[in-house]
Amino acid sequence: MKVVYSHGGGSFLVWTLVVQLVLCGSGVFSTDSTKSCKLLIETESERKVLNRLEPLANKNFTAVTMVGTESYTYVFRLCGDAGSVPGAGVIQYDSKKPESKPTMIGSYNATQAIGGSDWVMLIYTNGDKYDAHCSKEMRRAMIMISCDKKVDVGQMKVVLEDRQRLQDCFYLFELDSSLLCEVVQSQISAGSIILIIGFCLLAVYLIGGFLYQRLIVGAKGMEQFPNYAFWVEVGNMTADGCDFVCRSQNREAAPAYRGVATEPLEEEQEERDDHLLPM
Template sequence: MKVNHQGGGPFLLWTLVVQLVLCGSGVYATDGTKKCKLLTESVSEREVLNRLEPLAHKNFTAVTKNGSESYTYVFQLCGDAAGIPGAGVVQLDSGKTKSDPTVIGLYTATQAIGGSDWVMLIYRDGDKYDAHCSKETRKAIIMISCDRRITSDQMKVVLEDRQRTQDCFYLLELDSSAVCPPLESHISTGSIILIIGFCLLAVYLMGGFLYQRLIVGAKGMEQFPNYTFWVEVGNLTADGCDFVCRSRNREEAPAYSGLATEPLEEEPEERDDYLLPM
């Protein structure tokens, strides 16, 4: 086999390298989650992120009020929340028209932990605290739980825990059907057999009807496929049911074949009027 060394060789080499890289990774990032960068790249965390694909490219908001203070929180999965590059969760001061947004967490520093019907997403490396938590960077924890009943995903802010020296966090909750496990089919084997049987019967009736009407030219009940056969089957079934299920008395066979089965006619009474004296 002759190999073209004028350009085919490098192309084949790069193709082989790409395939080896893809095979080595095992799990690939989907279009909606490929912007998220995990702090420690792992197959399990990437699988958890891929489960959240239906939530991609959406902004989720929640509003909190504490006295005169009002804040709006915006979350986006692996995207720029409120249009701020790199921000996964931001906080906006609703009471101030020209306040700078506070970045709570970046999607370029992501952790993902998942269970059967929940996913915990952690965004780190947000803006630093001014005076709390030893002036460490902010962190957002988004708890996404399964809820099949809701029609639109709803987010709420549970708390901002900053009354500690370190490891402070914002906790947000999001109810969604995206993390719900697939429903298992409960159709039994008997049900499957019945469904297949009904389908075959429908095909038989429709095909036979069209054949009898269009090809044979039958009219009326003769359009029914194999009409004569099914009429005979019906008659035999009716006779069998009548023989087995009827409770009427049947004429019993005589004990001796020499005896007649017809009832004996009553002989006329002999009149002895002629013996009386006149």
């Protein structure tokens, strides 16, 4: 039997494949998201904290640590199967025994989420049981995710494994990311907007006037300044006004004040020189 495909049907199949590839690349068909995490106690506040971590979904984070002569590799995935281990949020590999079965440190099916303004503490519980420590209780992973504006997503670090107690033992990890930083919205006041507009208009006036005076009028030197004569006159008038208002003395010295005597001056006795004449 011979099957014939029309040209239109072939184009439809090609476009269908293209759309599917785009959707897969954008994560629409991905099942990993914060909704995959199951909270121990479903509350709206913890769900909101988890939603803040949505940009970190679909990513694996690894860390290597040395404990004496032993070396371990940890893999963390947000609300997804770490290392393709079903239900595992954090797993541990023995670096010296890569063929050995990984240990599940915590499950995202038993999650707790605590958050502040610039940090989130993610807790995965119900991991594999300890062999001889912590009363053989289930392992627990605590991932401290903090805001760091310098990095997009930093390197995960192993802080410690606290197993020197009878119960409530835990593994503590650190992870920095700018995706967790609070977005600060800048607000410009009306006064700032007016100042910005004023500076822009002033710049246009100065640059446009300068080009006009230089290229069209052919002015040189200070005369290239737009409306130079007007501004010079304004400057002189301003200086005169400041001088008139601010100075305590007149610019021209006033004649000295002389008092007027209340009593008439005695007439000086006229000196006669008749005696000097020859007789």
